[in-house]
Amino acid sequence: MLSKVYSAGLEGVHAFEITIETHHIPSTPRHIMVGLAEGAVKESFSRIVSAVKSSGYAFPGGKITQNLAPADLRKEGSSFDLPLAAGILACDRVIHSERLKDFIILGELALDGHVRSIRGALPIAMGMPDFHKSDIIVPKENAIEAAIPGTARVWGVHTLREAIDVLNGDTDLTPVTVNVETLFQKNRHYPFDFSEVKGQEHVKRALEIAAAGGHNVIMIGPPGSGKSMLAKRFPSILPDPTLDEALETTKIHSIAGLLPGHCGLLATRPFRSPHHTISDSALVGGGRYPKPGEVSLAHNGVLFLDEFPEFKKNVLEVMRQPLEDGEVTISRALTSLTYPAKFMLVAAMNPCPCGYHTDPGHTCTCSEGQIQNYLGRISGPLMDRIDIHVDVPAVSFKDLQNKQNGESSEKIRKRVQQARQRQTLRFERFKDCHCNAHMTTRMIREFAPLDETCNLLLEQASLQLGLSARAFSRIQKVALTIADLAESETILPEHVSEAIQYRSLDKTLEF
Ligand SMILES: Nc1ncnc2c1ncn2[C@@H]1O[C@H](COP(=O)(O)OP(=O)(O)OP(=O)(O)O)[C@@H](O)[C@H]1O
Ligand SMILES: [Mg+2]
Ligand SMILES: [Zn+2]
Missing domain, CATH: 1.10.8 (Helicase, Ruva Protein; domain 3)
Structure with a gap:
């Protein structure tokens, strides 16, 4: 018996269709997988056997050969468990194969037959028009995400059994649909607001200018002066993201497996603040099959690097390409991928190693040499990409006691948007x-x-x-x-x- 089912994989942010051919003959029980299956895919067979049996189906004995085509593209991850299982059950006539040609199937299987969430449902759903399929089966947790582009009938399944029922056209489930505009409005909420920041008017002004012109910015000040507090609020004064921007950002978080299941669409600009001990591959992306790094997760939003001089030199150096080009290319022995990485850099640092050089309330214990050494850690070419330096003094007790709230992020954002509109007109004829x-x-x-x-x-x-x-x-x-x-x-x-x-x-x- 031979069956064919369809799934999809990702190369960077681009989805490609995968055909899974399953061949089954009565013989000594064996499983053979061909077609550049890697890592988790190779291990899928034992999950499939358990899941099929736990779901109450007999697992066919004999020799099963499964081929993942096209053979020249690497398949990685656990999202092929469900289509591989479907292929086997289709050979066994548990699934009526004539419906299989209309479906893209994705899902990881748990041993008890439950379907677990996967990475990359959104970019795959966005690629559906190229695959000429009408339906997509995804884990329930990924269903909203997959329904966003409106490119297919989306079936969100909890279990292998539910997936089989859908494929057989014998299901109580209804396809998942979302109203993207409603979701976009509902999710557009920033957890922090500028109105909570007391005093520091000149810092807020500098951040408003940075937001208005897209300028990278560095804040210099003693511990506790509110640098992190201000940075966290920076995305809330940037222009509202467009739906296209939101989709681009969501796509990257989906690929990284970092999209909260209930949310579906990231409608606000991301804020990423990796610790200064981060490795270069975690910052720009990497791994055997390169996953997006922090610079890409911050795409269309803010990358906050606190304690800027503490980052390793090589880590800061690899950030130059994305800062310049708005994207990052990751080359590995096996493959080379490009991810978008258009972010605004907000950096923060103390004025000296002890932190108190510019603070009249404390005595600095650093020598002149130590201070120069500390500041010298940031390379010139990187500083060249930071247009705005702003001193953040310790906030005065009087300001902190002030009961009155500052100006809201929304008000600042309105001014920022107006300034951006002027720039949109100014640069109309320029692509980049x-x-x-x-x-x-x-x-x-x-x-x-x-x-x-x-x-x-x-x-x-x-x-x-x-x-x-x-x-x-x-x-x-x-x-x-x-x-x-x-x-x-x-x-x-x-x-x-x-x-x-x-x-x-x-x-x-x-x-
Ligand atoms: N201007 C301010 N208005 C209200 N609260 C403030 C202000 N500045 C600081 N705070 C309070 O002080 C806390 C510490 O501030 P924050 O962590 O942002 O300082 P920091 O400059 O990042 O310090 P460090 O250099 O140690 O990282 C904040 O969580 C906040 O509660
Ligand atoms: Mg801080
Ligand atoms: Zn000092």
């Missing part, structure tokens, strides 16, 4: 540039010209503060964003002088 931070040198000349007064101001400041030439273009970009927030057509001296204030590290760091 949507915000001021991404302007090339030529674009800065075209869009952020400085008049004589502004130039003079910049010259004076550079002499007084010892700013390097490379700081100039950053100041111009930030000044343009400040002008956008002020709804000013041109950059005025006050915009330049505010932008100059956000270069505080240039004074202390020498590259």
Whole structure:
């Protein structure tokens, strides 16, 4: 007997169809799997045997050969358990095979016949139009996610038995549907709000500018000054994500297996804050079959690197490609994959190893050499991609006692969105540039010209503060964003002088 069932796998964010052929002959019991099955797939047979028996079906004896095609693409993970089991049961006529050609089947099997959640249901569902199949069977936990693109009838199953009933057209289940717009609105809620941050008005202003122009930002301040608190709230003042952006981000979290089952769609911008002990492969993605790393999980959102100088040098170095290109390519012996990684970098650091160098309330115990050494850990090329430096002083007792709430994230976000709209119009004819931070040198000349007064101001400041030439273009970009927030057509001296204030590290760091 021969049967054919269909499943799907992933290469990066792209789904490909897999045909599973099962051949069964009465002979000495044996199982053979061919077609570049790896790791968990190879182990699936013992799960399948138990699941089939626990579900009350007889497991066919004899020789079973299963082939996963196309043979040249690697199949990895446990999501093929269910289709492999279906293939075997179709050979045994437990499943009527004429319906199988309409289905893509995905699911991991537990030994008792339950179906466990899988990774990547969303990108696979998005690929359904290419597979010309009308139905998809997924684990119940992945059903909302799979229903989002509206590309197929989605069956969410708890057990192998339920899947068999669906395939035989003999089921009480109904296909899962979602109203994407409703889900998008419902999930669009940020847990933290800027109104909870007391005082620190100039830091909030700097973060608003960063959000408005897409500028990477670093906060420098003593312990407990609220850097982490502010960073956590940063996604809530970024422009609302579009549905397309939300889908892109959700896709990556789905592939990483990090999507909460009930949620289906990440409607807010992600906030990722990996610890400074993270490895380079966890940051940019890796593993034998490269999984997305933190930079991709932060796609369309915020990557927060706390204690910035404590990150290993090689870890910070690998971040340069994604910061530059908005995507990351991971090369491994077996394969090379590209994941999107368009994120805003928010970094935080203490001013010195003990943390209290700039805090009038504490005595710093570090030597000048220790401080230079500490600051020197961040490489010049990386600092070059951070337009805004902002000092975060210890919050005053008076500010902390203040009962009044600060301005809400929603209000700030409205201003940010308006400034972004100006940039969308400005960069209409450019494919790769949507915000001021991404302007090339030529674009800065075209869009952020400085008049004589502004130039003079910049010259004076550079002499007084010892700013390097490379700081100039950053100041111009930030000044343009400040002008956008002020709804000013041109950059005025006050915009330049505010932008100059956000270069505080240039004074202390020498590259
Ligand atoms: N401006 C503020 N308004 C309200 N609460 C604040 C403020 N600043 C700090 N706090 C309180 O202090 C706590 C510590 O702040 P946070 O952890 O953000 O400091 P930090 O600058 O990240 O410190 P570290 O350098 O040790 O990481 C916060 O959880 C918050 O409760
Ligand atoms: Mg902190
Ligand atoms: Zn110190």
